[in-house]
Amino acid sequence: xxxxxxxxxxxxxxxxxxxxxxxxxxxxxxxxxxxxxxxxxxxxxxxxxxxxxxxxxxxxxxxxxxxxxxxxxxxxxxxxxxxxxxxxxxxxxxxxxxxxxxxxxxxxxxxxxxxxxxxxxxxxxxxxxxxxxxxxxxxxxxxxxxxxxxxxxxxxxxxxxxxxxxxxxxxxxxxxxxxxxxxxxxxxxxxxxxxxxxxxxxxxxxxxxxxxxxxxxxxxxxxxxxxxxxxxxxxxxxxxxxxxxxxxxxxxxxxxxxxxxxxxxxxxxxxxxxxxxxxxxxxxxxxxxxxxxxxxxxxxxxxxxxxxxxxxxxxxxxxxxxxxxxxxxxxxxxxxxxxxxxxxxxxx
Amino acid sequence: xxxxxxxxxxxxxxxxxxxxxxxxxxxxxxxxxxxxxxxxxxxxxxxxxxxxxxxxxxxxxxxxxxxxxxxxxxxxxxxxxxxxxxxxxxxxxxxxxxxxxxxxxxxxxxxxxxxxxxxxxxxxxxxxxxxxxxxxxxxxxxxxxxxxxxxxxxxxxxxxxxxxxxxxxxxxxxxxxxxxxxxxxxxxxxxxxxxxxxxxxxxxxxxxxxxxxxxxxxxxxxxxxxxxxxxxxxxxxxxxxxxxxxxxxxxxxxxxxxxxxxxxxxxxxxxxxxxxx
Numbered sequence: 001x002x003x004x005x006x007x008x009x010x011x012x013x014x015x016x017x018x019x020x021x022x023x024x025x026x027x028x029x030x031x032x033x034x035x036x037x038x039x040x041x042x043x044x045x046x047x048x049x050x051x052x053x054x055x056x057x058x059x060x061x062x063x064x065x066x067x068x069x070x071x072x073x074x075x076x077x078x079x080x081x082x083x084x085x086x087x088x089x090x091x092x093x094x095x096x097x098x099x100x101x102x103x104x105x106x107x108x109x110x111x112x113x114x115x116x117x118x119x120x121x122x123x124x125x126x127x128x129x130x131x132x133x134x135x136x137x138x139x140x141x142x143x144x145x146x147x148x149x150x151x152x153x154x155x156x157x158x159x160x161x162x163x164x165x166x167x168x169x170x171x172x173x174x175x176x177x178x179x180x181x182x183x184x185x186x187x188x189x190x191x192x193x194x195x196x197x198x199x200x201x202x203x204x205x206x207x208x209x210x211x212x213x214x215x216x217x218x219x220x221x222x223x224x225x226x227x228x229x230x231x232x233x234x235x236x237x238x239x240x241x242x243x244x245x246x247x248x249x250x251x252x253x254x255x256x257x258x259x260x261x262x263x264x265x266x267x268x269x270x271x272x273x274x275x276x277x278x279x280x281x282x283x284x285x286x287x288x289x290x291x292x293x294x295x296x297x298x299x300x301x302x303x304x305x306x307x308x309x310x311x312x313x314x315x316x317x318x319x320x321x322x323x324x325x326x327x328x329x330x331x332x333x334x335x336x337x338x339x340x341x342x343x344x345x346x347x348x
Numbered sequence: 349x350x351x352x353x354x355x356x357x358x359x360x361x362x363x364x365x366x367x368x369x370x371x372x373x374x375x376x377x378x379x380x381x382x383x384x385x386x387x388x389x390x391x392x393x394x395x396x397x398x399x400x401x402x403x404x405x406x407x408x409x410x411x412x413x414x415x416x417x418x419x420x421x422x423x424x425x426x427x428x429x430x431x432x433x434x435x436x437x438x439x440x441x442x443x444x445x446x447x448x449x450x451x452x453x454x455x456x457x458x459x460x461x462x463x464x465x466x467x468x469x470x471x472x473x474x475x476x477x478x479x480x481x482x483x484x485x486x487x488x489x490x491x492x493x494x495x496x497x498x499x500x501x502x503x504x505x506x507x508x509x510x511x512x513x514x515x516x517x518x519x520x521x522x523x524x525x526x527x528x529x530x531x532x533x534x535x536x537x538x539x540x541x542x543x544x545x546x547x548x549x550x551x552x553x554x555x556x557x558x559x560x561x562x563x564x565x566x567x568x569x570x571x572x573x574x575x576x577x578x579x580x581x582x583x584x585x586x587x588x589x590x591x592x593x594x595x596x597x598x599x600x601x602x603x604x605x606x607x608x609x610x611x612x613x614x615x616x617x618x619x620x621x622x623x624x625x
Contacts, residue, residue, distance in 0.1 A: 087434075231438070235398060235427075236429060240447070240499065241450040286438055
């Protein structure tokens with residue numbers, strides 16, 4: 001498939017997702033109303049919209065959709081970059097424990113913010129939550145990479161995933177301990193952290209998280225050429241004038257930014273970083289110069305669609321979005337594992 | 349010219365290289381031979397700039413290597429690894445195109461045209477559209493050679509160098525010679541080659557000079573003819589050989605004795621008689 005055709009298809013899917021996400025919900029909005037609303041910044045004279053439609057679209061649905069776009073795009077790009085760095089198509093920020101590290105750090109700030117971590121809260125103010133999530137994500141990425149480097153043969157998939165399982169289990173246990181210190185409201189948010197949701201996203205959340213994700217959305221595509229070379233191994237990258245240590249540090253920081261910001265707003269949303277780059281690679285090949293930006297586009301579309309399903313499947317209640325992505329991603333992951341064992345994809 | 353003086357290297361308390369000095373001049377092929385663990389790969393990694401310099405001096409055309417940034421170094425030298433596995437299905441020509449990374453990549457069409465030229469140099473143009481992951485070991489190595497040539501030949505640097513790390517180990521004899529003939533041809537463009545070679549005959553046929561390493565130190569260095577001797581084989585590999593002369597060429601042929609791992613008995617009188625008669 002050509003890059004242009006693929007981009008067009010995904011663009012259509014994304015536009016359709018945006019329109020659906022804005023139009024559907026407990027308050028019905030007609031296409032005509034949506035059209036009028038989306039043009040209300042223009043100098044055209046348009047009929048007045050009912051006040052409640054304006055509020056539902058502008059204050060509730062729009063920030064939620066935009067957040068979904070950004071989280072989907074940055075998670076998918078992070079997945080593509082991490083897979084390239086580890087030279088392994090099964091690496092994913094969620095699977096290797098990065099998201100759970102971010103979630104644990106975020107939960108710690110929420111529960112312990114008034115006591116043990118009061119100093120941290122005072123220093124970083126309203127940025128304390130995303131910053132803690134970023135640090136948690138960065139720490140786990142670094143630990144996983146060190147473990148992968150220690151094992152003979154480098155980033156072996158089993159080592160990575162088992163280490164990820166261990167870290168996820170450990171973070172889960174510590175999070176569980178924290179819930180004993182939590183009050184009721186904080187406790188409810190525990191489900192939110194572990195399964196992810198875009199339900200409560202406001203413009204304020206978006207304003208806090210978007211700049212972090214923006215950096216990763218710009219940063220990842222800039223790493224594309226270097227990541228292509230890194231696929232041939234760190235020695236070859238070095239021979240071609242690319243410092244592998246610098247690339248590794250940058251990918252770590254960008255991943256931690258993407259995952260940390262995403263988790264701090266919407267909790268853990270798994271499998272986006274695994275499934276999306278894989279699909280794009282199947283369609284267009286492994287060149288990161290196309291893979292990373294288009295993974296971003298597909299990730300954005302996927303997450304907005306997943307959020308639509310999360311809102312509509314059990315309406316008027318809502319599912320955590322992480323359930324939807326895991327329903328898609330779990331079987332897909334098993335399929336990848338099976339394919340890998342039967343075809344024996346090489347790892348060095 | 350690459351100048352190596354008193355180069356030493358230690359890792360994890362072990363001395364891997366011990367005050368090695370030699371020079372590599374543009375236009376010559378120098379073979380590095382030595383037993384497993386003699387320090388050949390370490391030497392290549394330090395001299396090619398992949399590992400930092402610990403002790404001694406290393407300069408490229410008079411510039412100390414510490415002062416050359418990685419990208420500049422990549423414009424002056426290329427390294428052909430022993431094997432290059434890859435778990436993502438790039439096409440062969442895309443792998444070759446990556447060789448131009450230090451020079452900044454152009455649009456895909458032009459990169460593809462250049463890559464196809466380079467593939468032709470290693471006789472692999474028919475593999476261009478195949479997935480690299482699906483190639484045989486020998487095919488992969490020849491595609492990698494095209495990638496390395498792409499890097500070297502794209503450079504405008506006055507002096508360029510090529511490092512080969514036992515890169516023909518997985519090739520059949522005919523392809524081994526094909527690779528070394530290609531490499532030999534590069535010397536006419538002023539490229540200096542430092543090659544780790546396991547096969548003594550390849551070294552004898554294609555190198556101008558040899559460096560013989562033993563236990564991290566330089567046992568001997570010099571022209572092929574005077575260095576590749578049965579005596580050197582015993583010292584470097586504990587291998588006992590006969591030196592034969594090639595029917596058509598100058599270079600020495602060192603053929604393992606009937607029992608090459610044991611020192612031969614003193615020659616009995618009779619056979620000496622036969623030899624003189």
